[in-house]
Amino acid sequence: MDKGARRLCFEIAGNLNPYPPVKPTLGFVGVGRMGANMARCLKGRGYAVVAVYDRNAEATKSVATELGAKACDQAALVTAASDIIFTIVTDDSAQREVFYDKAGGLLIGASGKTFVNCATISPSVHVEIEAAAEKAGASSLEACMASSIPQALNGTLYLMCGGKKPVFDRLKPILTELSDGGKLLRYIGPAGTAGQVKALVNMVMNINTAGLAEGLGLGSALGLDPNMLLEVFSQTGAASRVVATDGEDMVNREHTCFFSAVHAAKDSGIALALGVEKGLKLPLAAATKAQYDRMVALGLGAIDKSGIAELTFPGRAGTEKKA
Secondary structure, eight states, rough: OOOOHHHHHHHHHHHOOSSOOOOOOOEOOOHHHHHHHHHHHHHHTTTOEEEEEOOOHHHHHHHHHHHHEESSSSSHHHHHHSSSEEESSSSHHHHHHHHHHHHOOOOTTTTEEEEEEEEEOOOOHHHHHHHHHHTTTOOEEEEOOOOOOOHHHHTBEEEEEEHHHHHHHHHHHHHHBTTTTTTTEEEEEEEHHHHHHHHHHHHHHHHHHHHHHHHHHHHTTOOOOHHHHHHHTSSTOOOOOOHHHHHHHHHHHHHOSSSHHHHHHHHHHHHHHHHHHHHHHOOHHHHHHHHHHHHHHOOOSSSSSSGGGGGGGGTTGOOOOOO
């Protein structure tokens, strides 16, 4: 065998590792529409989802059975079973509860574990959670999502990450699986910064949604063809992503929930609080939040944010005059 052939044999042998790297085990806390679909996605990409917890016991049992995971009745059991724990909860209070509950919180026995926190919460809470995790010997990263349910399932989430850069780098392989091969993955900066960007994303999106609902509602009052309006909006300065995602739903009153009005109100509130911290007035954000708060007051909080059109189209419940 000549020298070139021997070199090739050595190179091939070096690449035939009989012990490929073992993927970390995953746990999920919060298995609603987003969390459950993220878990399904990663299970399909070859990761072992070993434990799940949700305060809705039926959701916990259903998703656990589907994925072959342990159904946990407290968050601490997810920490015990998993190397990496994703949290996808509703708000600041829920985030603190799952971490700090002394009887069954995530920080119990957390040394060596890593938390990936995906909820849209106040940036200061992300900073707080990182410090608490590190005190417990664990790591934490915020991975804020600017996408919806289909993207969670398909692994095409837009992920904005904040925290220690080495933690982000260590988690990059798994985050890449969730973000279209990493094309939609961004490291923003230290803890809290991704949460700030996410608050601004949702603030602008909510303003655009409210503006579209008003434009279509006024067009309806004027007797203009809504489909014509949507086409014109999409081709002019009125264009935005919500024209494509929400326009037809507003016209057709199809408000199947992908992002609820109650969450829209909460997220606009986060942005307004950031404005207050910096001494800024945000009148458009405030007006938008008032509209979503009104939806909640009318019992429409659980429908999609596109349902804000129920407040702007003539003859719909939100525009009826009181006697």
